[in-house]
Amino acid sequence: MSSTTHGAADGTVPALIARSNALGADPRFTNYAGGNTSAKGTATDPVTGRDVDLLWVKGSGGDLGTLTEGGLAVLRLDRVRALEHVYPGVEREDEMVAAFDFCLHGRGGAAPSIDTAMHALVDAAHVDHLHPDAGIALACAADGEKLTEQVFGDEVVWVPWRRPGFQLGLDIAAVKEANPAAVGAVLGGHGITAWGDTSEQCEQNSRWIIETAERFLARNSVPEPFGPVVPGFEPLPPAERRARAAALAPVLRGLASRDTPQVGRFDDTDAVLDFLSRAEHPRLAAQGTSCPDHFLRTKVRPLVLDLPPTAPLEDVQARLTQLHEAYRADYRAYYERHADADSPAMRGADPAIVLVPGVGMFSYGRDAQTARVAGEFYLNAINVMRGAEGVSRYAPIEESEKFRIEYWALEEAKLARMPAPRPLATRIALVTGAASGIGKAIAARLAAEGACVVVADLDLDKARAAAADLGPADVAVGVAVDVSNPDAVRAAVDEAVLAFGGLDLVVNNAGLSISKPLLETTERDWDLQHDVMAKGSFLVSQAAARVLIAQGLGGDVVYVASKNSVFAGPNNLAYSAVKADQAHQVRLLAAELGEHGIKVNGVNPDGVVRGSGIFAGGWGAQRAATYGIAEQDLGAFYAQRTLLKREVLPEHVANAVFVLTAGELSHTTGLHVPVDAGVPAAFLR
Template identity: 70%
Template sequence: MSSPVEELLNRSQRLGADPRNTNFAGGNASAKGTAVDPATGSDVELMWVKGSGGDLGTLTEAGLAVLRLDRLRALTGVYPGVEREDEMVAAFEFCAFGKGGAAPSIDTTMHGLVEAAHVDHLHPDAGIAIAAAADGEELTRRIFGDRVVWVPWRRPGFQLGLDIAAIKAENPQAIGCILGGHGITAWADTSAQCEANSLEIIRTAEAYIAEHGKPEPFGSVLPGYEALPEEERRARAAALFPIIRGLASTDVRQVGHFTDTPEVLDFLSRAEHPRLAALGTSCPDHFLRTKVVPMVLDLPAGAPFEEAVGRLRERHAAYREEYRAYYERHAVPGSPAMRGADPAIVLVPGVGMFSFGKDKQTARVAGEFYLNAINVMRGAEAVSAYAPIPEVEKFRIEYWELEDAKLRRLPAPKPLAGRIALVTGGGSGIGAATARRLAAEGACVVVADRDLAAAEKVAAELGARAYRPSDVAIAAGVDVTDEEQIAAAFRETVLAFGGVDLIVNNAGLSLSRSLLETTVQDWDLQHDVMARGSFLVSRESARIMIDQGMGGDIVSISSKDSVFAGPDNVAYGAAKADQAHQVRLLAAELGEHGIRVNGVNPAHGRRTLLKREVLPEHVAAAVFALTGGDLSLTTGLHIPVDAGVAAAFLR
């Protein structure tokens, strides 16, 4: 027989695996049961519930909060009222059973006070569509009869838990409720029945919308706002993305994600999209990640590129002013300070959605949540009218002290957090070591190599521990002597992460031969890969960095041979000297854009002053030293990483 914890985890993972049931990291589930208290040897009633910030689909036992039910329910006797309900969150700590476990979420009371062994609280698109409809209460009665009860909007917290517990007690026939503007909650005495009840509510809402909803809830197609053909659409997105990312990073550097699913493109092609977008999202889980409203480009898909860029800048300036006004309308003494005023979601008709966050996962999830919001708006408009919770309520959640405290508890960002790096020759040796170091320091990394399989292997290694490996690293097959391949690799980089901030020119090879043995082919190959390759990669990256307006770093892995003249090395040494001088030339040219250009000069062998072997990791450490922040005013520098070669000392 399964334990309550096993049943809870299995149910949670099944429900969370289907995006129709709930969104990533959204909702929670619980189970009640008994266990032996090691302090007394007696049975004690416990509740296991998904902790704050966890994801149902990937929930493990470590992600559960464990509380004593007697102490949790005793909190009703000391509850000071709705005006002070936030104080009750700290009281959950005194209900904890044992040590460890996840921090209890704000929804803990909902689970603990409802008289049922198993409770699910979910954020399904169909359920929120009913919850966010203008006549949601009437729709709930019409769709479910008395099996599902309407609960008016109330901010999540202790009082909402009391409300739901009372409604459940007053309606013994009910299997759950629709929470106005928010989501659904279901309950039962067994885990299997609780899951069945959750799915009944969700699937019944889906079926009702499909059967009774009007066919074009977003209105007619706006001429000129239709989706561009795929190739043209992706090219337009790649051209716009660095500019939009720069705007969205005015306050804090952001990573981006691009979405051009049919649902997004259809929404942006319809007459009602400006009105609906301006209403903002409804479910708290949505707007905490997407902000209350997106920024929308109000031009047709085929508008000239420069006109679109100019209008995006105007819309961004207006968005920031409107966000500040929103904050000032609702802030009260004691409200947390205003956070960044840049948009998290930018919508471009005919092209798609650009979403932003502190890292790739946050940016991607923001886009997924806005797609959920589009689905909610579609459902609500199909059977009624979309009516999200009032703006003041959104503010009370966005600038909730409990949410702010959660943000303050987050670990400090890593030195390269929010940075997007591309490493050529990243499939092996110095390039692979550098890619590993940059990813370990928080960067999103593009592993570029002529050997795509080798690049893919390194990228997979970097992302092995991530929820989605491509949130950390991707691979790009590229010959750095080929302009078209380089341009394609950078388009891939931009569409994956939003732009580029850090380039490592590492691709290279060495053919050490005497002058008389060096062929023209030897000379051309080494100059093509190292001198021409660095030039082409630097030129393409500089274009993007200038568009972003966020500065950047270009680092070239040169060699001691760029300054040390030795025999039997004319082609390699000359190519490396060319590459090294490019560092100085580009540092002088790109400094006005805040782009720093530096070099690293490695050497191999043990015939050195320090008599130590130089490893790829030592070169990677030098790249990080140049780009990690401590040398922010250094440009045009070459750092020797050669264990001491006196003949290669820089003069």
């Protein structure tokens, strides 16, 4: 029996989903995976055949903007409310989350969240709990209670800070009962809650509270809530700013990954740059974020560079290293100040947010989405600080309370329930020539195994289309690159670094081929192939190595060479010679980059006909003519000359790249892996 099979017959659930999606789609109202919504209604109990009162509430870990019915927890309302009689008190309220499991109705659905009590105990058919910037600005103002009364009168009531849980649900229920004119509450240090008799009324009340708070802040804020601009800390011009960001990103990612490898995100929006240019930003940043949803993703405070953006790059890098050591020591001290025997182990002392005046914000997480969301949450925190400082003074909850949230046993249990990471999680890959054929198959395999992938190709439109096929921008991005042009290569590597924070895995796959006899091979034929494959691989490896070495995290460089690098065939001098060049680059770079933990390996495919841009571009016809066969029979011809009698496909080459880079061959470098179904003349010696 599925919980989704026995929804209310009156449209309660569809209305709840529509309301949730509408509120979650507007970043003014709540942030990603923040807040929750609920509805109460009646459905038929399939066991008794009688009506039963139910609560539908967004489950743990869901996102309002993308919520579906499967993301709801469905509970028996009478059983949840009965928990009030066995509630053991605030010191043991965490036990109540496990008790929610005994209140579930049917099978399936999401796990109930810590906020379930709020929705069940408040005597209203529909309840919203949201984290709007304007609402949190009031909630985190030093005189938030007074401001709430000034803004809303008796229609919105102040509820002092309390950690989310059963007691907070009791508090809000009591406030609503004692204030019959109220349509919602401002929760100190946290957010807002609104309610209504219908789904439409509840949404209307939520929007009214948020928009009223926004109007109040806009009309009453002082002109410069963050103080005056500090001379020398103004934003750099856009091109200079992004160049500085690309230069700093590998160093910062290496620092942020001291404990656990991280993916990064760069943000240089106006709000971030303005905050960092102002006199009060060091004080405010040191106070940390406020709302529990914020600091769970951003940590209690960011790392802030204290040098102007025009400082010499080497001075900035040295200072960041010093600040990072100080940050780690401060974070450990924070943990040790508040941890007790029951606290989870410290998860890591590296920053999740790094602020660089004049340049922007770097955010970090276990994947690109987590890094992006961390940055979005810190932008929310900046908005909250601006609002609170504009009408009062920013006063987030106490550090000890932040620790109770960050190292909450329930939060630790949520982390433990997360699926095991995929083999290439946290790894950032750049694949050249990845809009088609072998390159596209490699990009697809790396993305499927958890990597963030930069699809690089001569044709930008095709690169972007291929990236879109792999998933959203948190999975893959497309960039244009002419690998024979050093400026274009550096620009593509910079784009990769700014998209995901750095690089770990580079695949030199871009190529072309012109098959002609010696006497017909022109100087242009020779130069073009050597420019793209020999010179191009050199330029890409060089630009990537600068990033890999600066990060200090090791890495992989893989060359897609060819069996032709060791196999001598007719009418193929230029192509085979350049593939031999690439093959030896593998050995040379393996010898040079090993001291940095960077592995360099190669893959030697046989002719890959199906899906190949090279073969479709005329190479297939040329090779078929050389062998005296029809072009459509070329794949089968290649297969029949192998020991295994199997045609080599792009996916087979991708498999080899994955095996070389996924970690199992951690001690293998300077190797060429044949992917040719067995061509004895190409056996490595």
